[in-house]
Amino acid sequence: SKMTVKAVKMSCTAPNVYTKVPDGGWGWAIAFAFFFVEALTYGIIKSFGVFFNDLMESFDETNSRISWIISICVFVQTFTAPLSTVLSNRFGHRCVVMAGGVLISTGMVTASFACTVVDMYVTIGVISGLGYCLSFLPTVTILSQYFDKRRSLVTAVASTGECFAVFSFAPAITALKEHIGWRCSLLFVGVLQLSIVICGSLLRPIVIKEQEVKAQPPEEPTETKYMLENEQTRTSIESIDSGVEITTSPSNVPGKTKAEPKSEAPKEHVQILAENNSTPPEPKTKLLDFSVMRDYSFICYALFGLFATLGFFAPSLYIIPLSLSLGISKDRSAYILSAMAIAEVFGRISAGWVLNKQPIRKIYIELICVVLLSVALFAFPFACEFWGLMICSVFFGFMLGTVAGTHIPLLAEDDVVGIAKMSSAAGVYVFIQSLAGLAGPPLAGVLVDTTQNYSSAFYSCAAGMVLGAVFLSLVRPCKAGLCCRQQQCAEESAAEGGPELPEDFIEMDIGKAENSGKGGD
Numbered sequence: 001s002k003m004t005v006k007a008v009k010m011s012c013t014a015p016n017v018y019t020k021v022p023d024g025g026w027g028w029a030i031a032f033a034f035f036f037v038e039a040l041t042y043g044i045i046k047s048f049g050v051f052f053n054d055l056m057e058s059f060d061e062t063n064s065r066i067s068w069i070i071s072i073c074v075f076v077q078t079f080t081a082p083l084s085t086v087l088s089n090r091f092g093h094r095c096v097v098m099a100g101g102v103l104i105s106t107g108m109v110t111a112s113f114a115c116t117v118v119d120m121y122v123t124i125g126v127i128s129g130l131g132y133c134l135s136f137l138p139t140v141t142i143l144s145q146y147f148d149k150r151r152s153l154v155t156a157v158a159s160t161g162e163c164f165a166v167f168s169f170a171p172a173i174t175a176l177k178e179h180i181g182w183r184c185s186l187l188f189v190g191v192l193q194l195s196i197v198i199c200g201s202l203l204r205p206i207v208i209k210e211q212e213v214k215a216q217p218p219e220e221p222t223e224t225k226y227m228l229e230n231e232q233t234r235t236s237i238e239s240i241d242s243g244v245e246i247t248t249s250p251s252n253v254p255g256k257t258k259a260e261p262k263s264e265a266p267k268e269h270v271q272i273l274a275e276n277n278s279t280p281p282e283p284k285t286k287l288l289d290f291s292v293m294r295d296y297s298f299i300c301y302a303l304f305g306l307f308a309t310l311g312f313f314a315p316s317l318y319i320i321p322l323s324l325s326l327g328i329s330k331d332r333s334a335y336i337l338s339a340m341a342i343a344e345v346f347g348r349i350s351a352g353w354v355l356n357k358q359p360i361r362k363i364y365i366e367l368i369c370v371v372l373l374s375v376a377l378f379a380f381p382f383a384c385e386f387w388g389l390m391i392c393s394v395f396f397g398f399m400l401g402t403v404a405g406t407h408i409p410l411l412a413e414d415d416v417v418g419i420a421k422m423s424s425a426a427g428v429y430v431f432i433q434s435l436a437g438l439a440g441p442p443l444a445g446v447l448v449d450t451t452q453n454y455s456s457a458f459y460s461c462a463a464g465m466v467l468g469a470v471f472l473s474l475v476r477p478c479k480a481g482l483c484c485r486q487q488q489c490a491e492e493s494a495a496e497g498g499p500e501l502p503e504d505f506i507e508m509d510i511g512k513a514e515n516s517g518k519g520g521d
Contacts, residue, residue, distance in 0.1 A: 033203060047169040047170050062445065081431070084096065085141075093139070094201065100200070103128065103134065104128045108187075162341075166316070292428055302428065312400070319380075344397040348404070363472070373400060374469060376396040444460050445457070
């Protein structure tokens with residue numbers, strides 16, 4: 001038996017068992033894996049602009065049709081988020097991420113042999129897009145399970161993997177294309193992405209087991225506290241001191257239980273406490289609960305995310321074509337994209353540091369960042385030289401980091417939906433974002449084909465960001481107005497019929513009346 005225990009402990013597939021959230025331990029290996037998963041998913045998506053002109057020349061296609069490759073990929077990645085959750089709960093995070101790595105690599109390698117742009121839609125858009133979803137979301141989920149107090153900091157630092165990937169991949173792939181061509185370079189990227197399978201193998205499941213309740217010695221007083229919980233109150237009753245007969249729910253203890261100090265009281269009391277203190281099973285949550293759509297503040301915030309997403313991916317796709325149209329060399333154009341990625345790292349860290357300050361109205365800080373991001377997008381068409389584009393790219397990358405790293409966590413703030421509805425709101429929010437991810441790059445491509453000017457792509461992104469800022473500014477007023485209406489309704493109901501008491505209070509009053517009647521008899 002001892003050998004069996006050792007074998008289980010040494011097995012890489014066995015789950016890690018802790019008595020509480022470790023805030024470290026094997027979680028550092030998970031953070032390491034998440035860094036590289038970020039680099040090989042979002043980092044590759046944002047670096048795909050280096051292939052843009054090569055695909056246009058090889059397939060003789062327009063900007064808008066080439067843009068559909070990334071649009072379909074981003075849409076499939078966000079639209080299939082519920083599927084990733086279901087598969088992770090059924091088969092485990094490790095198997096799902098490893099399968100996602102295989103899909104990503106298969107799609108990218110197959111795309112290197114594509115004959116038409118439609119083949120790229122299927123290989124990179126659908127196959128790799130599904131793999132991105134299966135690889136990214138489960139890794140984020142299990143990382144949050146290994147950390148509690150350090151969760152925000154570790155997630156923010158590990159998420160910079162995509163920024164470092166863009167910084168390194170853009171010039172490296174550009175140089176590689178000069179020697180072996182774009183098809184072999186794409187094949188190399190696909191083989192490199194197969195290392196996601198190795199990252200997925202590090203995702204050991206975690207099990208949190210609370211310490212067993214030990215029976216107190218008979219010498220100690222056997223006072224027992226029964227916690228009666230409902231949605232609004234928590235009432236504690238000392239059974240021995242009050243002498244009240246307590247009847248528990250049939251789901252916990254069958255029949256009636258009368259607390260009396262007897263010789264075998266410790267065992268009975270420990271069993272009752274363990275049953276009563278155990279949390280009731282949580283109801284199954286829906287993958288996409290659209291009930292949050294009745295919240296006006298969430299509707300405004302979702303519309304902000306919808307329009308702001310128009311400006312998230314298109315600039316990274318069109319910055320290199322814009323620089324080439326201005327006569328800047330390919331090598332220097334790649335450095336512009338790399339500088340944007342490094343600035344995004346500092347933007348993410350700075351936003352996390354500012355938003356951790358207390359007290360602060362985080363929704364207003366987000367609004368200021370979105371407005372400045374709109375200014376950065378409007379500035380791109382006025383840049384005419386290398387250093388002008390470099391300054392605009394650094395400013396845009398920094399502001400993009402402040403918004404991209406905070407817009408989803410802000411759903412947990414009371415100004416939007418609050419922590420209680422965070423999970424369902426995030427699912428609906430990402431689902432709505434997928435629509436903009438599908439339409440953003442092709443819309444910019446249509447404008448470029450119509451005007452024959454890459455600057456028009458940045459105008460469309462800036463217009464979407466401005467609309468997003470307008471809806472973001474309405475989030476706080478909508479929430480304040482809703483709270484005022486709820487308060488007025490509560491005051492009116494209280495004035496008409498008085499405060500409504502929970503059922504538990506009524507039952508307790510009836511119990512007290514019956515006990516007093518028995519005492520009188």
